[in-house]
Amino acid sequence: MADETITLQQYVNAARQTFLTVALLPDQNHSLEITPEGCLFLLTWTKCFTEAFSKGKSWNGDFTLADFKVCRGHVQKHKKPKKFGDEGMKNDMEKFVEEIELVFRSRDSRLRFTYPPYFSDFTFRLRNLEIIQNVLSNQYKLLLETHMCFMPSYERGCFIIGLYRNYQGGDQNDKWETAIKTAVCASGWKTKVSNVVFFKDIVTKAEEDGRTYGKTNFEAFRFSRDVMTHGADQDYRFETNNEEEKFPDDSGIELMIPYHLGDFIARIVAKVILDGIDITDELFSARVKCV
Numbered sequence: 001m002a003d004e005t006i007t008l009q010q011y012v013n014a015a016r017q018t019f020l021t022v023a024l025l026p027d028q029n030h031s032l033e034i035t036p037e038g039c040l041f042l043l044t045w046t047k048c049f050t051e052a053f054s055k056g057k058s059w060n061g062d063f064t065l066a067d068f069k070v071c072r073g074h075v076q077k078h079k080k081p082k083k084f085g086d087e088g089m090k091n092d093m094e095k096f097v098e099e100i101e102l103v104f105r106s107r108d109s110r111l112r113f114t115y116p117p118y119f120s121d122f123t124f125r126l127r128n129l130e131i132i133q134n135v136l137s138n139q140y141k142l143l144l145e146t147h148m149c150f151m152p153s154y155e156r157g158c159f160i161i162g163l164y165r166n167y168q169g170g171d172q173n174d175k176w177e178t179a180i181k182t183a184v185c186a187s188g189w190k191t192k193v194s195n196v197v198f199f200k201d202i203v204t205k206a207e208e209d210g211r212t213y214g215k216t217n218f219e220a221f222r223f224s225r226d227v228m229t230h231g232a233d234q235d236y237r238f239e240t241n242n243e244e245e246k247f248p249d250d251s252g253i254e255l256m257i258p259y260h261l262g263d264f265i266a267r268i269v270a271k272v273i274l275d276g277i278d279i280t281d282e283l284f285s286a287r288v289k290c291v
Contacts (some may be wrong), residue, residue, distance in 0.1 A: 008045070008075055009065035012103060015041070020110055020116060023153075023252055026198035031255040032106055032116040033153055037073060042100065045075040049096060050144050053089050053129070053136035057081035061091030086131050093126045117156075117258035118149040121266040129274045130274070143273045146283040148266045157228040157254035159286035160265060163272075164225035164280060172277050179271035180217050182268070185264040190215045193223065193260060197251075202230055217264075224257050224265055231256075 019038030023031050023216050034042070048068060052058055059067070059081050067079035084091075101123065105114050125147065130140035148156055186192065190213055193199040206213055206226065213219045231253040257265065272279055 005069050005071040007066045007078075008068035008070055010076075011041075011070040012065060012143040016103055020104065021108060022106070022110060023255055025252050025256055027196055027256065029112065029259060030108070030110040031259050032108075032111060032113065033255060033289055034104075034116045034149065036152055038057055038104070038116075039150050039152060040073045041070075041075060041081075042104075043145070044073075045096075045100075046147075046150075048075060048077045049089075049092055050136060050141045052077070052081040053092075054138075054141055056085075056135045058084050058088035058092045060084040060088035060093045062093065063092070083256050086134060086264060089129055089131060089136070093129060097123045097126050098169055103188075113259070116149060117153075118147065118257060118263055121270070122147045122149045125270065138209060139274050139276065142280075142283075143270055146286075148269060151286045153254045155286040159259070160224055160254075161228050162282035162285070163265075163269070164221065166277075166282060167221070170274075170277065175275045175277050176272070177270050179275065179277075180221055182271060183217060183264055183267035184262075185217050185220045186262050188262065189223075189261055189264075196260060198231070198255075198256065199227070199260070202226055205230065220261060220264060221268065224261065227257055273287055278288045 015037065017043060019035055021033050021035055023033045025031055045068065049058075059079065063079060067077070069076050069078045082088075103116070104116060104119060106113070119128060122144075125140075130137045148159070151159060167180075170176055194203050202223070203213060206223075213223050269279070
């Protein structure tokens with residue numbers, strides 16, 4: 001199947017079980033994690049729509065999985081889009097969201113959340129397109145095609161570090177501050193993370209170093225960066241006897257951030273991109289395993 005071209009329906013039927021895996025987190029909770037196969041599938045299918053929308057074309061919601069084809073994991077359009085105006089694009093996104101929610105929903109009883117990290121933010125963006133003069137705006141196209149839900153967990157962790165570095169060294173402080181201030185974070189996040197196994201040691205270490213976390217969104221952003229830069233030092237990552245890596249590629253560590261802070265980081269990223277701050281280097285380096 002790897003080299004032959006088949007319909008998207010055939011591909012989903014055969015491969016959907018490879019799109020997600022369940023990861024054990026350091027606090028013993030479980031989270032869905034999108035695999036490179038799932039990442040590639042969702043990204044390339046999304047790009048079928050963003051490429052059409054950037055030309056003012058759509059399917060007006062009149063498509064099925066048989067209208068797309070797949071070769072080597074890449075989704076391509078088979079049925080040609082036409083000009084249906086803004087409403088046609090919105091109709092496509094309603095149908096698209098319905099389809100991907102079916103594909104990426106898990107009913108595993110161990111899970112608190114039934115979709116992978118940042119998926120809810122992604123579907124929100126799909127339902128709220130920025131259309132200017134009958135075409136998808138360039139910034140919104142970039143936002144959809146580089147969304148955090150496409151990033152494998154390890155790359156997403158590296159992306160958070162790079163994103164924070166860009167914020168610290170950037171010259172558009174007003175835009176950065178607005179993006180961080182307006183991003184909705186989990187209510188009472190500081191109290192919550194202070195009582196979570198694995199996070200406790202990061203909070204304590206910051207206090208010992210004179211870097212105590214406040215309760216603001218800026219501090220939640222710094223905390224997220226610190227989880228990735230200092231989290232790998234935690235003993236939970238190693239087996240007691242032979243120091244075998246317990247959380248391969250730090251995936252369990254990074255997944256703790258969306259599990260406990262929700263879509264906070266994705267909301268910052270969306271505002272940053274739409275306000276024109278350049279984070280393209282960070283975005284595309286984080287997608288290296290997907291394409």
